[in-house]
Amino acid sequence: MYQEAKKSFLSFKTKEEEEEEKQSARFFECAELILSWLSPSDLALISSTCKSLHQLSKSITTIRSSDASRNFENNPIPFINTCDSQPYSYFIYTPTQILSLSSPHPSQQWGQLARSNLQNKILDLSEKPILYPKPTSISSLSVGNSYGCVCKDCLAGKSDGETQCPCSRLKPEFLTGLVVDSEVMTECGPTCVCDFGCANRLTQHGVIVHLRIIKQSRKGWGLYAAQFIRRGEFICEYAGELLTTTEARRRQQTYDQYAAGGQFSSALLVVREHLPSGKACLRINIDATRIGNIARFINHSCDGGNLLTVLVRNAGALFPRLCFFASRGILEGEELVFSYGDIRLRSNGLQCYCGSSACVGILPSEET
């Protein structure tokens, strides 16, 4: 009798306790949404405050390491790390080039929990994560009075690849895998009447091949094939923030200082396109260090690697894009690598661990 009375007394909840419990349940539902906006260090900090938040943070970390592309690409691109405890590399994802963000702290939701009740109510999970502040996508910027095509079927034409489409300077050798040097090619773009299904938009459908990102003790994260990739197949474009040359130089100085302190990888690429006149050169600075796509993980190889870089111009688009294609058949499990350049300005530059027989020992470095 006494035992029964004690039990019912203990399970009795006051109104205040019930209200507190409800509030705590609501807090954890909201926490799922808020935590997916946090950087890894803030996530770790909050996970140390209580057991429930620790569990939530762990689930978010698992989701983050299962897809670097955050659902932006056609297939998940997982992180795999067997050399230390870093589960993923943190950066903000953009599948295409964007104009440089002036905000010093852009943020993006990453790691939403699919089975959250609250999320099911207010979020469509097929949506891409939001990038804040909202960037300007370069593909939406077109040149005034520019050309475009009005073809019904842009690549219909002769079997040798010659087509009537004015936007198509697609090298036929590309598709048969014979080209080995850097080329410039053109595709249909924003000013054409054709839609995204057009065959002359090879590089505009995101990453189609299966890839993974693996960490190595000496080179850091690298991009690897998770399937056999045919020679000439499109891999990805180099997406990031487009910078002015002044801003690129400023950032490179900061990155060099961080790199000197160790454990920092920058991903600022300078592309120079020699214009047909031969007199001028168009310079494009793409920084994928804080905002970029999976191309930011491609490491250097002194022997030129297995990738071919191609500048692709979409008809009517203001800027060309740097795209990677397989320069030969690539086996599943092989690392995707290309040459960062031939110039080594700094004799005390970073040590190269490409492992090729052509290895010079130092990573390329140029004046930004």
Ligand SMILES: C[S@@+](CC[C@H](N)C(=O)[O-])C[C@H]1O[C@@H](n2cnc3c(N)ncnc32)[C@H](O)[C@@H]1O
């Ligand atoms: C564009 S990032 C490539 C991804 C980088 N490994 C990471 O962990 O994020 C360029 C940096 O990767 C490293 N890296 C690239 N290729 C390398 C190589 N062959 N040997 C050593 N380090 C390399 C250098 O730190 C370089 O500054």
